[in-house]
Amino acid sequence: MMWSFSFPRSLPLIFWGFCMLFVASATQAAKVELSSEHWGNPAGERCVSCHEKSSAGLTRQWHESAHREAGVNCLDCHQAEAADADAMEHEGEIIATIVSPKDCGRCHTKEYEEQAGSVHAEAYAKIKTRIPALAHQLTGGAMQAAGCDQCHGSEVKVLGDGTLDPATWPNSGIGRVNPDGSKGSCSSCHGRHAFSKAQAREPSACVRCHSGPDSPDKEVFEASKHGMLYAAQRDQMNLDGETWIAGKDYTAAPTCTTCHMGAAGKIPATHDVGLRNAWNLNQPVSHKQYLILFEDGSKLEQSDAEAPPRRGSELVKPDGSTGKVRAVIAPDRRRGVMSLVCLECHGKTFTESFMTQFDNVVELYNSKFGEPAEAIMAALYERGLLTPLPFDEPLEFTYWELWHDEGARARHGASMMSANHAWWEGMYLVGRNFYSRFLPQARAAAGEQAAEIIDPVLASTGQHEWLGEPQQANPILGWMPPPAPAAPPVEPAEVPAAALQLVPAAVAVVSEPAAADTTSVPNAASDASTAVASDTNLAQDKPQSGSAAADENQEAAQ
Amino acid sequence: MIKLQAPHFITRHVLFALVAGGIGGVVFMFFLIEFDHYTSSNEFCTTCHSMTYADDSYQSTPHYNSPSGVRASCGDCHVSEGIIMATYDHAIGTKDLIKQLFGPDYDDPVVNLLHLPEAAFAARDWFRKRDSATCKRCHTLEAIQGVRANTAAIHQEETEGKSCIDCHYNLVHRHVPSENTFKREAWNAMVEEEFGLEPGTAAQLLSSETQ
Numbered sequence: 146m147m148w149s150f151s152f153p154r155s156l157p158l159i160f161w162g163f164c165m166l167f168v169a170s171a172t173q174a175a176k177v178e179l180s181s182e183h184w185g186n187p188a189g190e191r192c193v194s195c196h197e198k199s200s201a202g203l204t205r206q207w208h209e210s211a212h213r214e215a216g217v218n219c220l221d222c223h224q225a226e227a228a229d230a231d232a233m234e235h236e237g238e239i240i241a242t243i244v245s246p247k248d249c250g251r252c253h254t255k256e257y258e259e260q261a262g263s264v265h266a267e268a269y270a271k272i273k274t275r276i277p278a279l280a281h282q283l284t285g286g287a288m289q290a291a292g293c294d295q296c297h298g299s300e301v302k303v304l305g306d307g308t309l310d311p312a313t314w315p316n317s318g319i320g321r322v323n324p325d326g327s328k329g330s331c332s333s334c335h336g337r338h339a340f341s342k343a344q345a346r347e348p349s350a351c352v353r354c355h356s357g358p359d360s361p362d363k364e365v366f367e368a369s370k371h372g373m374l375y376a377a378q379r380d381q382m383n384l385d386g387e388t389w390i391a392g393k394d395y396t397a398a399p400t401c402t403t404c405h406m407g408a409a410g411k412i413p414a415t416h417d418v419g420l421r422n423a424w425n426l427n428q429p430v431s432h433k434q435y436l437i438l439f440e441d442g443s444k445l446e447q448s449d450a451e452a453p454p455r456r457g458s459e460l461v462k463p464d465g466s467t468g469k470v471r472a473v474i475a476p477d478r479r480r481g482v483m484s485l486v487c488l489e490c491h492g493k494t495f496t497e498s499f500m501t502q503f504d505n506v507v508e509l510y511n512s513k514f515g516e517p518a519e520a521i522m523a524a525l526y527e528r529g530l531l532t533p534l535p536f537d538e539p540l541e542f543t544y545w546e547l548w549h550d551e552g553a554r555a556r557h558g559a560s561m562m563s564a565n566h567a568w569w570e571g572m573y574l575v576g577r578n579f580y581s582r583f584l585p586q587a588r589a590a591a592g593e594q595a596a597e598i599i600d601p602v603l604a605s606t607g608q609h610e611w612l613g614e615p616q617q618a619n620p621i622l623g624w625m626p627p628p629a630p631a632a633p634p635v636e637p638a639e640v641p642a643a644a645l646q647l648v649p650a651a652v653a654v655v656s657e658p659a660a661a662d663t664t665s666v667p668n669a670a671s672d673a674s675t676a677v678a679s680d681t682n683l684a685q686d687k688p689q690s691g692s693a694a695a696d697e698n699q700e701a702a703q
Numbered sequence: 704m705i706k707l708q709a710p711h712f713i714t715r716h717v718l719f720a721l722v723a724g725g726i727g728g729v730v731f732m733f734f735l736i737e738f739d740h741y742t743s744s745n746e747f748c749t750t751c752h753s754m755t756y757a758d759d760s761y762q763s764t765p766h767y768n769s770p771s772g773v774r775a776s777c778g779d780c781h782v783s784e785g786i787i788m789a790t791y792d793h794a795i796g797t798k799d800l801i802k803q804l805f806g807p808d809y810d811d812p813v814v815n816l817l818h819l820p821e822a823a824f825a826a827r828d829w830f831r832k833r834d835s836a837t838c839k840r841c842h843t844l845e846a847i848q849g850v851r852a853n854t855a856a857i858h859q860e861e862t863e864g865k866s867c868i869d870c871h872y873n874l875v876h877r878h879v880p881s882e883n884t885f886k887r888e889a890w891n892a893m894v895e896e897e898f899g900l901e902p903g904t905a906a907q908l909l910s911s912e913t914q
Binding site: 194195198199201227230232233234236237239303304305306307308 | 851856857860861869870877878879880881883884885886889890892893894896
């Protein structure tokens with residue numbers, strides 16, 4: 146944005162903060178606006194006495210819920226029209242088992258509209274085309290219901306006999322495609338049938354999905370200062386509060402909800418969980434992203450690598466339909482909203498500098514690993530050196546894990562301040578994978594074309610030159626080249642054998658690590674460089690050039 | 704000594720007719736009892752191939768295989784108790800035989816499944832009109848304990864104004880939705896998918912029957 150160049154960095158943040166002020170007052174407490182005469186269906190009262198016996202647990206949960214207190218009964222949520230795909234007759238009433246976001250939205254309109262089109266609601270739609278490769282080909286169809294769909298949601302299928310296909314239900318994945326066409330599942334985070342506010346505000350509400358190797362947000366949070374404070378001061382979190390505004394109703398610690406959805410200061414709560422995310426951290430290469438809002442209420446994330454659409458223009462949505470653009474929210478603005486949450490507890494400079502640290506990690510990942518790996522894979526596919534079929538070649542697993550697992554961990558770790566995940570579980574593994582698995586496998590797949598495909602990509606980043614200096618000092622692995630021999634220089638014929646030189650070299654590591662004049666150390670140094678080069682085949686133009694370089698080295702030394 | 708004087712109209716012929724009619728009547732009653740008994744048996748019902756589909760699902764339920772060894776036959780549920788009502792049900796039931804002989808090819812599993820919903824709806828109506836009388840031949844409401852802790856309480860406290868069939872359907876035969884939520888297109892699509900038929904085949908089959 147132009148603002149950023151001509152004014153201090155904090156100005157946009159403050160500007161958007163003021164914008165938020167106006168929105169905030171109207172939407173802060175998402176009270177149901179519908180009049181209470183719209184619920185409390187008398188027929189629904191009759192469900193209770195039987196269900197107290199047949200399913201005592203869920204009925205008890207409802208009994209203790211705010212729904213019950215407000216007079217909302219079973220039928221208010223479960224009633225269906227006979228024409229609904231999943232409608233069934235039950236004790237004389239027409240009901241549906243699945244209560245979709247659209248159903249909840251009859252009363253909770255604001256939340257329904259916010260979550261519609263969010264990354265949560267689209268969680269299944271986003272990965273639909275990727276599911277077959279992993280769930281069906283690599284493993285088997287059973288894993289879709291037990292794995293993918295548990296978090297991403299299933300496309301619920303109503304069978305011809307009116308029952309729900311067990312391959313797709315039970316399911317409360319957050320991007321569930323419901324029989325009524327709506328996407329999402331409120332009960333993914335709001336455990337039914339208690340629908341407790343306190344439960345949804347806990348980090349545990351997110352843990353079912355945001356944990357594990359590819360999105361260890363639970364682990365990241367727990368390992369962060371935020372998580373440390375939350376664990377220690379949970380009793381001061383006011384989790385049961387009628388309103389739950391960070392900085393007002395609680396200050397002890399933030400949870401997932403606080404930053405990604407919660408009200409904070411003048412920032413209103415939102416059920417669009419991705420609204421405040423400037424980056425997409427779960428792609429081979431991260432992009433900052435525009436949020437495009439359409440006239441019909443749907444939304445679209447668009448990378449900032451492309452020009453943002455104009456307001457009022459027509460745009461093709463992922464489902465193929467076209468929509469008219471109502472508004473475009475720029476990444477800076479999204480970042481600005483997120484930062485305003487930070488400002489409830491942190492200073493402006495602190496917040497901005499933290500964001501800079503985070504952005505630097507993402508940009509490092511992108512430029513050093515993500516973009517080169519993506520380019521190399523694309524070249525291998527284009528030239529037919531890899532088959533298009535996913536996961537039939539080891540390199541494809543390596544690439545997948547590079548960005549999807551350790552790559553995501555590094556970026557998520559940096560975004561939420563877990564040093565362990567940013568580094569050991571993240572970028573360290575990205576580096577290890579990239580140099581010790583990805584590049585050797587890519588070179589093997591490229592064969593004779595390796596120099597043509599891979600080396601220019603690495604060179605263009607300007608970040609892999611270190612591989613060209615195989616004789617750099619090596620204190621970390623406990624070996625140092627021996628110091629230059631004392632004058633006067635000895636005759637070549639009298640140079641001691643390499644094996645004997647290793648002992649003084651080891652001593653030199655301790656005593657004089659910086660004195661590494663490798664050109665005067667004939668055999669040991671060249672052996673080491675050969676070993677590094679042949680192990681990983683990294684820095685050379687040709688596969689054989691490692692040993693060739695070492696030979697030259699040897700010759701020069703002699 | 705009292706001498707019984709038969710009335711004048713009791714001639715030898717009349718006496719013979721009465722005796723023959725009496726014996727004939729008794730024989731007929733025995734025949735009806737045996738006939739109703741036989742025609743209520745699983746063996747009789749499944750002599751029609753079309754009924755073997757119903758038999759398949761039945762055999763996988765507790766009404767066929769109960770731990771106590773009680774087995775309900777087709778007629779135990781689908782034919783009323785008592786010789787008069789049993790005979791009536793069988794008489795009405797001959798329409799099924801007529802349809803079997805002259806109607807659609809119910810022996811074809813596709814045709815059979817396409818028509819199953821109407822059969823199920825009719826059967827449920829039949830149970831409802833008789834207040835689930837045939838269920839009660841074996842099941843006594845007051846004695847129902849169930850396996851789950853509260854089954855007995857539910858049957859004591861939640862059943863007023865309800866008949867067994869109101870809650871307990873889709874117990875023995877293949878699952879068919881309630882009539883008020885039944886969707887023919889979805890059912891047809893399910894049949895087509897199950898038998899690997901082209902979409903639209905089911906509707907064609909059904910419309911060809913009415914021509």
